Amino acid sequence: MTDAATTPRNARRFLPPLLLLLALLLIDGALVSFRDTWERYSPDDYAERVRGCQQRPRDFVLVGGSPVSEGLNPAVVAGVTWRGQVLSDGYAVGLPGGTAADVFYAVRHACPTLPKVIVYGIAASDLNDSRLEPHGPYSLMTWGDWSEWVGGHPESAEWVTRHFVQGRLSRCWAAYRYRYGIRTWAAAELDARFPGSCPEAAKEARTNRNYSDALRGGNGYAPAEWFVGFQYDDRKRAGWEAPPFEFLDKYRTGNHLKYLPRLAEWCAERGTTLILLDMPVTEDLETRYPAVLAEYHRRLDELEAERKIVVWRASRQAVGLDDTQFADIIHLNGSGAARLSGWLRARLAGDGK
Structure with a gap:
């Protein structure tokens, strides 16, 4: 009798946590149903560009760090006839802060349908093997990617593992994954209903939304507003001095030899042409x-001679750039991006003739 009465009471003890778990699952499901809204307000630069490139087959893909995201416009290149083939659709997967390792992982994720050409706009910082933490791959990193990175870079194992776990957690728990997007969306909605209530947060939300939409619906070229309009010569005349680039001060070589040849092999096995485009920089950077x-x-000469990787030199003189086409000492502004993209189009058109 006592045991029979105790059993229902014990069962009832588990009812509140079970109901709580059910409520959390229902909330999580509701959040997932609005994921497009949250993602519009919280663009992960790496993931958004990779997903944007994945949307449909691309004839050509432009990859690299921030000099590519700010300095190469696929719309200018699109339509060029290269080796008898029309490159009609392209996308720019520019990863601010990315290195050769980041580009290698990005290409594998972003190009499930293989493009005819991959142009890697490479810069000196891309070869810096003192930067061991991946800039963005953990947001889409698989177990195999994690194992490969940790095995190759034991120094960064703790950092990579922590972010990888966060990435896996975000796949299971929508509230965690979309926490930033939910907050910025709420700020935008609140400011719309009560103007002036949170202007800075609402401005941030609108900026994120417009940027995300540009990456999803466009070709990946969504430069920052200040990059488009600034001119380096005007900034110098105003007394602006570029900060030191520590990643160049600490520059070492070697790590890129693990990833660039692998990228070249990956492309060769799939019939995709890889071109390294040596990105232009200002005379001030060269002097410093x-x-x-x-x-x-x-190192680029060695890659070209010994590993047969094609390198195109887009020097400042070859492209016809001066300080009016740069926003700072390494990034092009809107005018410079148009000129460099036009130069790339002409170079592709002349390749193989």
Whole structure:
């Protein structure tokens, strides 16, 4: 009798946590149903560009760090006839802060349908093996990617593992994954209903939404507003001095030899042509870091001669750039991006003729 009465009471003890778990699952499901809204307000630069590139087959893909995201416009290149083939659709997967390792992982994720050409707009910082933490791959990193990175970079194992776990957690728990998007969406909605209630947060939300929409519905070229309009010569005349680039000061070589040849092999196995586009920089950067850039160009020469990787030199002189086409010492503004993209189009059109 006592045991029979105790059993229902014990069962009832588990009822509140079970109901709580059910409520959390229902809330999570409701949040997932609005994921497009949250993602519009919280663009993960790496993931958004990869997903944007994945949307449909691309004839050509432009990859690289921030000089590519700000300096190469696929719309200018699209329609060029290259080796008898029309490259009608392209996308720019520019990863601010990315290195050769980041580009390698990004290409594998972003190009499930293989493009005819991949142009890697490479810069000296991309070869810097002192930067061991991946800039963005953990947002889409698989177990195999994690194992490969940790095995190759034990120094960064703790950092990569922590972010990888966060990435896996975000796949299971929508409230965690979309926490930033939900907050910025709420700020935008609140400011719309009560103008002036949270203007800074609402401005941030609108900026994120417009940027995300540009990446999803466009071709990946969504430069920052200040990059488009600024001119480096105007900034210098106003007394602006570029900060030191520590990643160049600490420049070392070697790590890129693990990833660039692998990227070249990956492309060759799939019939995709890989072109390394040596991105232009200002004369001021060349003056400040002559030894670094000389070593960088020597490494490109070795890749071209020994590993048969195609390198195109988009020097400042070759493209016809000056300080009016740069926003700072390494990034092009809107005018410079149009000129460099036009130069790339002409170079592709002339390749193989």
